[in-house]
Amino acid sequence: MAKETHQFQAETKKLLDLMIHSIYTNREIFLRELISNASDAIDKLHFESLTNRDLLEGNSDYEIFLIPDEASHTLTISDNGLGMNREELIENLGTIAKSGTKAFLEKLQQAKEGDNDTQKDLIGQFGVGFYSAFMVAEKITVVSRKAGEAQAYKWESTADGSYTIEECTKDSRGTNITITLLPEFYGDKAEENFTDTYKLQSLVKKYSDYVRYPIKMNFVIEEQPKDADGKPIEGAGTIKKNEVRILNSMQPLWAKNKSEIKEEEYTEFYQNLFHDWEKPMEVMHNKIEGNIEYTSLLFFPAHAPYNLYHSDYEPGLQLYSRHVFIMDKCKDLLPEYLRFVKGLVDSPDFSLNISRELLQQSRELKLIGKNLEKTILKQLANTLKKDRSKYEQFWKEYGKSLKIGIYGSVYNGGSDVVNKLKDLLLFTTSKEDKLITLKEYVENMPESQKKIYYATGKDRASIDSLPQMEILRDKGIDVLYFLDNVDEFAIEVMREYEGKPFHSISRGDLDLDDVESQEVKKETETIAKSNEDLIKDIKETLGDKVAEVKISSRLKSSAVCLVADEQGPSFAMEQAFADANNPMFKARRILEINPKHDLFARLQKVHEQGKESTAFKDYCSLLYAQALLIEGMMPEDPAAIANKIAELMAK
Numbered sequence: 010m011a012k013e014t015h016q017f018q019a020e021t022k023k024l025l026d027l028m029i030h031s032i033y034t035n036r037e038i039f040l041r042e043l044i045s046n047a048s049d050a051i052d053k054l055h056f057e058s059l060t061n062r063d064l065l066e067g068n069s070d071y072e073i074f075l076i077p078d079e080a081s082h083t084l085t086i087s088d089n090g091l092g093m094n095r096e097e098l099i100e101n102l103g104t105i106a107k108s109g110t111k112a113f114l115e116k117l118q119q120a121k122e123g124d125n126d127t128q129k130d131l132i133g134q135f136g137v138g139f140y141s142a143f144m145v146a147e148k149i150t151v152v153s154r155k156a157g158e159a160q161a162y163k164w165e166s167t168a169d170g171s172y173t174i175e176e177c178t179k180d181s182r183g184t185n186i187t188i189t190l191l192p193e194f195y196g197d198k199a200e201e202n203f204t205d206t207y208k209l210q211s212l213v214k215k216y217s218d219y220v221r222y223p224i225k226m227n228f229v230i231e232e233q234p235k236d237a238d239g240k241p242i243e244g245a246g247t248i249k250k251n252e253v254r255i256l257n258s259m260q261p262l263w264a265k266n267k268s269e270i271k272e273e274e275y276t277e278f279y280q281n282l283f284h285d286w287e288k289p290m291e292v293m294h295n296k297i298e299g300n301i302e303y304t305s306l307l308f309f310p311a312h313a314p315y316n317l318y319h320s321d322y323e324p325g326l327q328l329y330s331r332h333v334f335i336m337d338k339c340k341d342l343l344p345e346y347l348r349f350v351k352g353l354v355d356s357p358d359f360s361l362n363i364s365r366e367l368l369q370q371s372r373e374l375k376l377i378g379k380n381l382e383k384t385i386l387k388q389l390a391n392t393l394k395k396d397r398s399k400y401e402q403f404w405k406e407y408g409k410s411l412k413i414g415i416y417g418s419v420y421n422g423g424s425d426v427v428n429k430l431k432d433l434l435l436f437t438t439s440k441e442d443k444l445i446t447l448k449e450y451v452e453n454m455p456e457s458q459k460k461i462y463y464a465t466g467k468d469r470a471s472i473d474s475l476p477q478m479e480i481l482r483d484k485g486i487d488v489l490y491f492l493d494n495v496d497e498f499a500i501e502v503m504r505e506y507e508g509k510p511f512h513s514i515s516r517g518d519l520d521l522d523d524v525e526s527q528e529v530k531k532e533t534e535t536i537a538k539s540n541e542d543l544i545k546d547i548k549e550t551l552g553d554k555v556a557e558v559k560i561s562s563r564l565k566s567s568a569v570c571l572v573a574d575e576q577g578p579s580f581a582m583e584q585a586f587a588d589a590n591n592p593m594f595k596a597r598r599i600l601e602i603n604p605k606h607d608l609f610a611r612l613q614k615v616h617e618q619g620k621e622s623t624a625f626k627d628y629c630s631l632l633y634a635q636a637l638l639i640e641g642m643m644p645e646d647p648a649a650i651a652n653k654i655a656e657l658m659a660k
């Protein structure tokens with residue numbers, strides 16, 4: 010095969026330009042990224058070799074080698090992992106397949122130009138992998154031979170928009186990545202010299218100490234020759250000697266005693282393993298002995314990843330058995346609603362070469378999973394009790410996960426899940442822009458209040474201005490604010506909390522049970538009776554637009570409002586269904602009219618002109634349009650409505 014030149018995909022080009030002109034100061038992270046790729050490639054080989062021993066070609070001494078060379082000012086990172094063939098080199102190093110990197114680029118474009126802090130944050134957050142090497146490289150050469158295949162390939166690029174691929178030879182399987190360093194990154198005068206063995210050693214210690222394969226490097230040591238007794242020979246001058254040293258401790262942090270581990274160690278470990286630049290929000294390290302034996306080290310990232318609720322997010326914990334890595338992203342340990350938890354579990358009860366399928370059925374795995382879930386929920390309950398502001402921070406990032414868990418319990422877990430999560434929920438309320446638990450809400454309910462009231466809206470202001478809110482505010486009844494799409498769905502599944510049913514202020518009757526409300530209700534019924542014809546004619550005029558027209562007992566200063574029937578979905582749910590392409594789930598609309606409003610008297614007057622009169626018809630459609638607008642919905646024919654208003658105003 011002759012040498013081929015390929016163009017980078019447009020997005021890769023963008024990323025490379027960014028790396029070259031990066032103002033990111035932490036350029037040294039490229040080494041961590043390449044070592045982590047090398048370690049992943051060994052993991053992959055190890056995993057595949059469980060079912061195909063031949064891939065090992067007789068060598069299962071996994072290792073990563075760093076080879077700095079001052080003379081050619083290069084640094085090579087070599088691994089004996091799975092390697093890549095021609096197609097894989099093109100696919101992995103020529104395009105950006107990872108949606109994460111795509112999202113990174115989008116975010117970056119959104120960030121204001123010259124916003125250096127955001128740029129820094131993003132490079133750290135997304136960990137741009139292989140391409141980060143272009144921050145320090147003039148040229149990168151990748152020589153790789155895939156395990157089990159004979160032909161090796163050489164990929165090379167100066168990041169000028171293209172790369173070349175050609176056949177080459179390589180005896181051992183795996184990948185060598187050679188970076189020809191930019192002038193500012195080699196030599197004694199360099200700001201950072203990446204050919205300096207001691208610099209490299211300290212970087213490995215800092216970022217890659219826990220990598221589970223040995224990271225080796227050759228050191229040239231100057232020594233005084235020794236005599237037969239091992240004593241240095243005086244005046245003999247020094248001799249140079251090569252010595253291969255392992256740079257990383259490989260000692261898993263989780264195997265140490267909790268009391269011996271410093272907070273910074275957990276942070277570094279977490280950042281290293283999960284490519285995060287921030288400190289984790291929570292660290293949970295537990296060693297369990299007894300019936301079942303395991304150590305778990307779990308983290309909550311400081312911020313929810315941008316794709317936590319998308320299908321491309323891969324949840325799961327790492328599995329180890331006696332410190333030997335078995336599997337990444339094992340989904341079967343934790344329930345869906347804890348998908349944001351990162352970390353690992355090490356248990357001698359896991360078998361080393363177990364397949365994913367068998368693992369799913371493993372009794373030990375199920376037991377450990379149940380325990381981990383309990384530990385996490387207990388920790389959350391504890392934080393809620395003892396450190397409210399920390400819990401609120403957690404809630405801001407991951408509250409949605411728990412609510413989705415409750416909603417999802419219909420299909421997965423049932424009331425058991427609801428019971429586990431109901432006391433961890435937080436909502437703001439009409440009384441204060443402060444988060445409270447359901448328990449706190451119920452404790453503050455007046456004696457006569459039998460239901461938990463809630464209102465749905467896009468923000469506090471839009472709920473505050475709902476006409477239905479006025480009466481509740483006047484009566485001092487607190488209302489939970491549902492500002493997240495999933496809130497109402499989750500609450501629909503719960504139905505009640507400690508025997509108190511949830512009730513939307515925009516659905517069904519309010520059922521306020523105090524004496525005053527009972528009286529108003531009676532009065533409303535009387536008004537409704539004496540206005541039966543009017544109500545019937547409004548309904549007839551509006552036709553299918555509304556299911557029912559009613560005299561309202563819930564309105565104070567507003568003339569009308571629209572509520573949904575208690576049985577069907579609410580307007581917010583209707584909207585959510587429509588957004589999810591399910592427009593058939595429609596709320597049953599009920600138009601409520603305030604009999605105490607001056608408009609009602611006017612309506613009665615206009616009705617005297619007859620139900621077929623233009624004036625009456627216009628009044629009906631304007632009433633309905635008003636009600637829609639209050640709910641944040643658009644009337645079907647806004648232009649016609651505007652004309653009608655103009656006509657009426659001109660009168």
Ligand SMILES: Nc1ncnc2c1ncn2[C@@H]1O[C@H](COP(=O)(O)OP(=O)(O)OP(=O)(O)O)[C@@H](O)[C@H]1O
Nearest residue numbers: 046047050090092093101102136137138139140184
């Ligand atoms: N040393 C290597 N051996 C084998 N394959 C490699 C090696 N380095 C990179 N690759 C391949 O190239 C792909 C792209 O690497 P890159 O570092 O850009 O992203 P990543 O490792 O998938 O993601 P991240 O860096 O966010 O973990 C990898 O997924 C892997 O398939």
